[in-house]
Amino acid sequence: MRIVVASGKGGTGKTTVATSLARVAAERDRVRFLDCDVEAPNAALFLHPVLDSHREVGIRVPRVDADACTYCGRCAEVCQFNAIAVVGQKTLVFDDLCHGCGSCTWNCPEQAISEQLAVTGVIDSGQTAEGIAFAQGVMNVGQTMGVPILRELKQWTAAPPPVGHDLRGRALEIRDAPPGASCPVVETMRGADFVLLVTEPTPFGLHDLKQVVAIARELGLPAGVVINRDGIGDDAVAAYCAESDLPILLRIPMERRIAEAIASGQPLVEAEPRYRPEFQTLLEHIVAGVNA
Amino acid sequence: MKLAISIAGQSLDSPFDARFGRAESFCLVDTDTGAWTTHANPAQSASGGAGVQAAQFVAKLGAQAVVSGAYGPKAYDTLSAANIQRLLAPGKDACSAADILASFTAGQLIPADGASHGGHHGG
Ligand code: SF4
Ligand code: SF4
Numbered sequence: 001m002r003i004v005v006a007s008g009k010g011g012t013g014k015t016t017v018a019t020s021l022a023r024v025a026a027e028r029d030r031v032r033f034l035d036c037d038v039e040a041p042n043a044a045l046f047l048h049p050v051l052d053s054h055r056e057v058g059i060r061v062p063r064v065d066a067d068a069c070t071y072c073g074r075c076a077e078v079c080q081f082n083a084i085a086v087v088g089q090k091t092l093v094f095d096d097l098c099h100g101c102g103s104c105t106w107n108c109p110e111q112a113i114s115e116q117l118a119v120t121g122v123i124d125s126g127q128t129a130e131g132i133a134f135a136q137g138v139m140n141v142g143q144t145m146g147v148p149i150l151r152e153l154k155q156w157t158a159a160p161p162p163v164g165h166d167l168r169g170r171a172l173e174i175r176d177a178p179p180g181a182s183c184p185v186v187e188t189m190r191g192a193d194f195v196l197l198v199t200e201p202t203p204f205g206l207h208d209l210k211q212v213v214a215i216a217r218e219l220g221l222p223a224g225v226v227i228n229r230d231g232i233g234d235d236a237v238a239a240y241c242a243e244s245d246l247p248i249l250l251r252i253p254m255e256r257r258i259a260e261a262i263a264s265g266q267p268l269v270e271a272e273p274r275y276r277p278e279f280q281t282l283l284e285h286i287v288a289g290v291n292a
Numbered sequence: 293m294k295l296a297i298s299i300a301g302q303s304l305d306s307p308f309d310a311r312f313g314r315a316e317s318f319c320l321v322d323t324d325t326g327a328w329t330t331h332a333n334p335a336q337s338a339s340g341g342a343g344v345q346a347a348q349f350v351a352k353l354g355a356q357a358v359v360s361g362a363y364g365p366k367a368y369d370t371l372s373a374a375n376i377q378r379l380l381a382p383g384k385d386a387c388s389a390a391d392i393l394a395s396f397t398a399g400q401l402i403p404a405d406g407a408s409h410g411g412h413h414g415g
Contacts, residue, residue: 076348081339081340081341082335082338082340082341082342082344082345083341083344085344085347085348085370085373086348087347087348087351087370087373087374088351088373088374088375090373090374092344092369092370092373094341094344094366097340097341097344097366
């Protein structure tokens with residue numbers, strides 16, 4: 001089962017919740033954790049995996065064989081992104097416009113196009129001391145398209161456990177979503193089973209929460225809410241959740257010690273072990289809710 | 293020769309549009325006979341790569357030179373691959389395609405040459 005932890009904006013404590021959930025789950029289940037914030041991954045700081053594998057990923061961009069090309073213009077016609085141009089006896093490819101969709105290659109009547117990997121980022125993976133299989137996508141500087149890396153990241157499979165190692169518990173995947181409500185968030189949620197939304201009880205929190213809820217609903221995914229820094233702000237988030245049929249699964253109060261732990265990059269359950277049972281209950285609620 | 297001018301409208305009297313990729317349309321003038329036609333720019337609402345698409349469009353129209361206010365690097369590369377001369381007209385004074393044509397005939401338009409934005413790909 002795949003759980004996405006998302007929040008409309010950064011700094012709501014999303015990563016501390018996602019990593020706490022992973023730590024608690026790993027006590028009994030097989031957990032894989034994907035840090036999907038490819039622009040600024042930071043879950044590794046909380047979980048301390050040993051990242052011993054690095055794989056370059058990217059999109060497949062077209063290269064035209066000038067000897068085979070008849071300059072018919074078909075490739076340029078089918079490209080929705082204007083990434084390939086045919087003028088006179090020349091073809092031009094603009095890698096930074098290309099989405100790697102393969103249409104041009106597929107449609108070329110002369111089979112004059114081959115594809116070449118244009119590296120846009122890297123997937124780092126490894127394991128944590130608790131046995132959590134961990135992977136993160138890191139986008140190269142200057143790259144603007146995070147979605148291709150996310151697709152690769154979602155397909156990443158951890159090395160199988162050594163022979164004799166017991167396959168205990170359930171297989172759980174936790175995806176730490178990027179902040180915001182744009183394409184990478186949609187891609188992170190696609191194919192998931194549940195979306196856990198972390199928010200703050202403030203007007204800003206509510207505004208961003210609504211946007212992410214809209215995406216989850218669009219994808220038909222069940223969702224639940226964690227209210228962080230409970231006690232600041234107002235009751236508008238709780239009221240919205242009640243009227244939108246969104247269960248509030250956990251409230252984390254505004255306390256200085258918690259805020260400091262989060263700021264220093266610790267999963268909440270590590271900084272404040274008294275939250276372990278709460279996260280165990282949260283996890284079981286999610287699993288039960290999905291299987292209901 | 294055939295000259296394409298980026299315009300906002302459908303005639304030789306339409307105002308000059310200083311944008312190239314997102315121009316509303318192009319006025320194609322035969323500078324020898326003065327005959328002209330206008331063509332809606334299919335790239336005007338392209339989500340990306342408007343310059344590339346517009347450049348291919350004017351190449352298909354058979355233009356040998358274009359006049360606009362500015363060229364993005366990809367439009368510039370595509371036009372230059374098509375051997376189309378890129379001319380600049382200042383967009384600040386309101387003027388019509390006819391005025392641009394007059395400036396062209398008088399040899400007053402500057403070629404957009406300084407812009408060299410990397411090489412070509414793909415042969
Ligand atoms: S479709 Fe193939 S043959 Fe036609 S212009 Fe493109 S690369 Fe050349
Ligand atoms: S792979 Fe797709 S986006 Fe890239 S040039 Fe070909 S058709 Fe265009």
